[in-house]
Amino acid sequence: MPPRRCRSLMRLTEQFAAAAAAFAAAAAAAAAADDGIMSxxxxxxxxxxxxxxxxxxxxxxxxxxxxxxxxxxxxxxxxxxxxxxxxxxxxxxxxxxxxxxxxxxxxxxxxxxxxxxxxxxxxYIPETLYMYQLFRALAYIHSMGVCHRDIKPQNLLLDPDSAVLKLCDFGSAKHLVRGEPNVSYICSRYFYEVSDVWSAGTVLAELLLGQPIFPGDSGVDQLVEIIKVLGTPTRDQIQQMNPNYTDFRFPQIRANPWQRVFRPRTPPEAVDLVSRLLEYTPSARLSPLQACAHAFFDELRHPDCKLPNGRPVPPIFDFSDQELRIEPNLNAALLPPNSVRGSLSFLQSCHKSEGALWQDHDSLYIYASACLSFEILEH
CATH class of the missing domain: 3.30.200.20 (Phosphorylase Kinase; domain 1)
Known part of the structure; x- marks a missing residue:
């Protein structure tokens, strides 16, 4: 092949390769944009x-x-x-x-x-705490089959102007699959318990105390601090928490009354909520939505509730259909009186979709309760 034709062919090949590379890059960029990737x-x-x-x-x-x-x-x-x-x-x-x-x-x-x-x-949202929204976030992710496993103040972000809380850092999160083993120790110091509800309880306790409720440089130190407050767990409680330690002999220590753990002026509703979250037996702890319905948050359900800066509270009662189906027996307690109309609309939509005769007696009870509350408000 003559040298001139050879050089022309090489240039043509290079141009084709460059064009192909440019096309591939453009296609990758377009795909990346659709996939959430950015430069x-x-x-x-x-x-x-x-x-x-x-x-x-x-x-x-x-x-x-x-x-x-x-x-x-x-x-x-x-x-x-x-x-x-x-x-x-x-x-x-x-x-x-x-x-x-x-x-x-x-x-x-x-x-x-x-x-x-x-x-x-x-x-990006500045850090702080807002417990109601934390429990609502936990209820949502648990309904999605996700366990966060690292609830701590550093992973709670809050806008100080609007008081909207965001739960972040899902690096330790895991989909909960039946029969699949889980790593039991993954949380940071002070918040080592696997349960998200327990961890949220320690966050609330730290908010009330101004310091970690179970401080320690190791798991043993923290266990000692827990026993100082909750007392020595019974054999049944140990069985519920970890059956591998039922034969371990813990020192016999009486539980410290929760009223002595917190400052004298701590609201009794707050102390009661903490006591129902920090239970040895996992099944005895409140669920996230049960925590939202607790009396500690009743002031949020008052129609005149405002933020300290005078602004209205963020929309914390705009529950989705999915959220209202998590524990429907709690809906009447979760929603403030001025939200009954919205709750009634949701329940009526469920009623229409499921037929005139409901098989779920709990749903029928909630529906009837909402109708009664709505009628009282109208009159």
Whole structure:
């Protein structure tokens, strides 16, 4: 082949390869956009970001989107190329006002050649506590078959202006599958108990005390602190918690009255709620929705309830159909009087869809109760 024709063929081949690469890149970018992936170039310079949290699973940065100037949180975690990231898979399935929203994600390289990092782009909200919304968030994720397994103050984000709480960091979360073994120890210090409800109880107790209720440098230290408050667990309680330790002999210590654990002016409703969350026997603990219906939150259901800054409380009673079906016997207690009309509409829709004669007596009871409450309000 003449040299000139050979060079022309090589140039044509290079142009074709470049065009194919450009097409592939464009297709990948389009697919990535549909898949929630975004380019890290869409963020402002690294100098504008700062670390706002870190732990054993990664680092969280505060950053700003260049096109909208929106503040976002970037959680950067080392990704094992052999496996899918479980947190990413779970976060992409969840959408709820009390769950921190996954906006985008992207992958980046590290200092080492083979390092690959997953960057989760989450909505940013300042940290604090709002227990009602935490329990509502737990009720929702549990209804989705997801256990968080790392409830602690650092994973609760709150907008101080609107008081909207978001539950974040699903790095330790897991889908609950019947018959599948679970890792029992995964939570951070002070919040080591597997149960989300127990952990939420320790968060509430810390809110009331201003310090961890069960401090300790190790699991043994924390167990001692727990026994100091709850007393020595009985053999049946140990059996319920972990049957492998039924023969272990704990020191015999009487339970400390909850009124002595908290300050004298602590609301009795708050003390009662904590006592019903921090139970040795898992089945004796309140469910998240039972906690929401507790008298401790009655002031939130008052029609004149306002935030300290005078603004209205966020929409904390806009329960979805899915949420209202979790424990329908609690709906009348969960919804304030001014929400009965909405509850009635939901129940009437269920009534129409299921036929005139309901087989579920509990649902019929709730429906009748709502109708009666609605009639009283109208008159």
């Amino acid at each position: 890290k170039q869409l963020f402002s310079s690294k100098a504008d970001s700062r670390v706002i949290g870190n732990g054993s699973f990664g680092v969280v940065y505060l950053a700003k989107l260049t096109d909208t100037n929106e503040l976002v949180a970037i959680k950067k975690v080392l990704q094992d190329k052999r496996f899918k990231n479980r947190e990413l898979q779970i976060m992409r399935k969840l959408e709820h006002q009390n769950i921190v929203k996954l906006k985008y994600f992207f992958y980046s390289s590290g200092e080492k050649k083979d390092d690959l990092f997953l960057n989760l782009i989450l909505e």
